[in-house]
Amino acid sequence: MTVMEALKNRRAIRNYTTQPVEKEKIEQILQAATYAPNDRMREPWHFYVMQGDAMKRYEAMAHAYLEERFPTKPNLVESSLKVVQTTPVAIVVTADIVENDEDATADNIFAVCSAIMSMWLAAQELGLGFVWRTRGVGLVHDKRMHTFIGANDKQKVVGTIFLGYPEEQVLTDKKRTAFEEKTTWL
Helix, strand or coil, X not given: CCHHHHHHHCCXXXXXXXXXXXXXXXXXXXXXXXXXXXXXXXXXXXXXXXXCHHHHHHHXXXXXXXXXXXXXXXXXXXXXXXXXXXXXXXXXXXXECCCCCHXXXXXXXXXXXXXXXXXXXXXXXXXCEEEEECCHHHCCCCXXXXXXXXXXXXXXXXXXXXXXXXXCCCCCCCCCCCHHHHCCCC
């Protein structure tokens, strides 16, 4: 598969089988992340891998968060929790905060986003489903996630990755705006 084919075929996978993900595959995905470009080789990422009991604790935290956020939408809470309940592995990714340097901190976040995309493509190559969550069940904007993973004050949560063997799915073409409509040549 070429890079262009991998990018075109990439999908957010939210439904997984119960098959456990082999540690070697998780490690390959984490290794792929470390090849991402990053300013001044700061390597500003940290990965918190959750499986088993940690996933159960995460589910309880996510459930409480979603019920607080959507008290009148129990169906939304239930559907949002499904990915947590069925995913064998979640990886929370943080970026380092550079004290007194907002630009360097932003560069670190950009680098972590590149690392996450590298993880996504590696997972796809390994036959794994992958979805990068931020809002909602991803809890990226909620202090509880930061506390739950034990991140320090110099780390910002950038994404929660759900990873597993995908249930069968039919690939359909993604509707995308042509690059010409989003490009200005100067």
